[in-house]
Amino acid sequence: MKRFRRKFLRILGLSYFLSLLSPHNLLYAVTKKIINPNLTDKQKKIMLEEDTERPYSSPLNQEKREGFFHCANCGAKLFDSTAKFDSGTGWPSFTESLPGAFETKVDYSFGMKRIEYHCAKCGVHHGHIFADGPKSTQKRFCSNGLCLIFKPKN
Numbered sequence: 001m002k003r004f005r006r007k008f009l010r011i012l013g014l015s016y017f018l019s020l021l022s023p024h025n026l027l028y029a030v031t032k033k034i035i036n037p038n039l040t041d042k043q044k045k046i047m048l049e050e051d052t053e054r055p056y057s058s059p060l061n062q063e064k065r066e067g068f069f070h071c072a073n074c075g076a077k078l079f080d081s082t083a084k085f086d087s088g089t090g091w092p093s094f095t096e097s098l099p100g101a102f103e104t105k106v107d108y109s110f111g112m113k114r115i116e117y118h119c120a121k122c123g124v125h126h127g128h129i130f131a132d133g134p135k136s137t138q139k140r141f142c143s144n145g146l147c148l149i150f151k152p153k154n
């Protein structure tokens with residue numbers, strides 16, 4: 001029994017060591033950089049710890065003007081207002097992002113497999129992409145309004 005346990009521990013140690021070398025760790029390590037010094041604690045918690053704002057809490061749910069949605073941290077242009085739609089979920093939702101605006105990773109938290117997306121420029125978390133969007137793309141970028149700044153055209 002003792003010998004078995006020692007062997008078991010050795011295998012455990014080895015798999016831990018191998019997991020450190022695995023490309024997954026390198027692939028999924030996203031470097032997040034805070035650029036805007038005026039971010040609130042709540043914004044930082046969402047951006048750095050992948051927290052989620054309360055549904056229906058964002059004034060951007062009602063935003064219907066023409067313009068662009070930017071990253072509240074680094075200012076990068078992320079969504080065109082033409083991609084915004086009312087998903088009824090309580091979070092600002094978009095069918096697509098501007099090309100190259102985001103990078104994605106697979107998120108296994110809460111026992112679900114979800115696609116997380118983060119700003120390609122500064123790395124902070126913005127939301128998750130779901131496959132239940134409108135016909136045009138079938139995608140729903142479910143965004144935290146606190147991570148976005150809207151700038152109207154003109």
Ligand SMILES: [Zn+2]
Pocket residue numbers: 071072073074075076119120121122123124
């Ligand atoms: Zn950014």
